[in-house]
Amino acid sequence: MPKVFNWQLNREMDYPYPAAIPKKQFAAVFDLNKCIACQTCTFACKNSWTVGRGQEFMFWNNVETKPYGGYPIAWDAKLLEMLGPQGWDAGTYTGKTIFEAAPAGRAALGFLPEELDWIHPNIGEDETSGIVPGGMHMTIPHDVWNFYLPRICNHCSFPACLAACPRKAIYKRKEDGVVLIDQERCRGYRECNRACPYKKAMYNGITRLSEKCIACFPMIEQGRQTQCIVNCIGKIRIAGWIRQPKDIDEEAPVDFMVHVRKVALPLYPQFGLMMNVYYMPPIHVPVPYLQQMFGPGVEHALEVYRNVKDDEQLLGLFLLMGSTDRWVDKFRVKDGKAFGYDAKGSEIVRVPIKEPNFVRPFHDVARNTFRHNIT
């Protein structure tokens, strides 16, 4: 089996095909400290792409409450259990990926969710990690916690869905790294549904084929960010190109957050897919839980996040998240403002890092009236 280098594991790993890193790779960063589980992203996606017959249960974008929620039910807990305890040695993964742990006769370790696993897309909503005892709400910090995890397809660099498809019906586009299921070649075998650890390939029982998130490629082609990103109420998301660590562009938003500041981390990197949606971990959640989910970079990421008020570059970039529906190729922060530029280098957005403060008098003498909101 060919060996490919997975920088998220800092080592080579087995993959059924040689590495084919696309010219550009779609990526996104989600800030889990800001998601409010409003599900606007979920419905932005649903209204765009999955209103068809046979897609009723499909949420290519979903938001689940951790630690107990999951769509489909227990998608991650189940696979973690199948994989068993695995280890990291500093930044290098010493355990097995789902490809290396593949059972005989299969491309990857995985399971096919059962029909009923899909029927509660928001099971465990708002549940906390434990019971809140009386009086706890009076003191900070709380021992119980939860957080919201919005998920889309990761448009992985080493997709398990693609690896498992015996028809070669799944392909990764050279121009943007988007992973698609060819609806002409697919024969509904559901090997992708079984192999994708994130369960983002789903079966349409009416067309009897599998379907998945398309990264809103028609929007990407027009220099726009995806539906679930531009419609995000919490402004927790930004799309961008991600480069390999050796080719980093420090002015590219995703590169900056992932490679330079290392504040955004892959979801379950140990599965080995070199996935391309990155998360800023929630700062109130116990570190061991986060490490299981985001790998060994968690403590560093939390520290960077906590100190963002002193990091003008990162702060400026945070403010560009959700500020434009255009694709931000590069950003710069100067003179107290954050600027976003398109592929041609033209400015597409400008955001002040600090909004100017206007204070109006409580008593407006001219109108002889009182204001409730004076700033």
Place this chain on the structure above:
Amino acid sequence: MRITGQKLWVAGIAVFAAGIGAAMAGAGVASAQAQPQLRSVYVAGALPVTDPTSASWAQAAPVNVALTPQIVTVPMLLKGTIPSLEVRSLNNGDWIAFRLEWEDSSLDGTAITQDKFRDAAAIQLPVDPSIPGVCMGVRGQPVNLWHWKADWQTDIDAGFQDLTNAYPNFWKDYYPFAVGKPPFVVPQDFADADARRYLVGWAVGNPLSQPARVTPIEELVAHGFGTAASQSSQSVLGRGQWQNGRWSVVFARPMTTSGPDEAQFTPGGKGFVAVAAWNGSNQEVGGRKQISADLALTVAAPPAPAQQVSQAPIPAPAEPSFVKRYWWAGAVVLAALLVAGAAVLGDLYGRLSAAERKVTE
């Protein structure tokens, strides 16, 4: 026959496949001793092309064929659930029909929910009848696949299996551009091209996604693993029926067709046939299947030779394989003539047929 490099390569693969077969035999799964034979028995008149229960099938001797789980390519089926099936064949000089029968205690007739898979069965026929079919074919030596699907059968017998079949109380208020009333019906309420756009597989013409089914059998051509492609013209008829824990399925097609890459049959001709079966409740689909070794196929010719020979059209001997095939046809006819001569002494028609079988095999 001119031996080309390609043919040598094919032969190499065939030897490899035989090796695998032998390995399987070593494991006590199948016998590689004598290649199993399948004789397509000639019957006059209409064939039971969509009736697996027809009494006509009694005229074809059943051949029991061992199946082994597919373990050559990923994904594999490590443990099979259908150890063998029974094959018969009939032809009437114009059509050829095969009938497969096997035990399956569970009827898996739909594939409309996330974790349900259909039962299925298939016949593999090398396009060049002189070369045994390597599993799923190889480049330059394609195989035809006639793939019967239990969910297509249900679509035909009971109407297209829609959401309301899985969820009787299903309701949805609105689908873009659909006509009709909730909970809506596929295909009629989605006939409009704009409505169909949301059923992508249907819109792009994927045969799996077409709600109007003419036949439960899909005709494909394959040049190797993962290459099976639906043929542009579909001419295989058939029907499957599940009764008392057994499937019986008929596959039938005109003996000659005009489509490219299609197996052709001639009266008295020889060829190869392999079979495969899938058990839906074991989530068997695609490469997760059990397969047989090749059976040597003989297509019996009509028994009244003299007149028919003079009228038989002579195919253009353009390709060596045609010549070879025709040589066999000639030999069979000659043998039949000899036997017919002997039969004049008092043998009945039934005994004539038996004697012919002896000579041609």
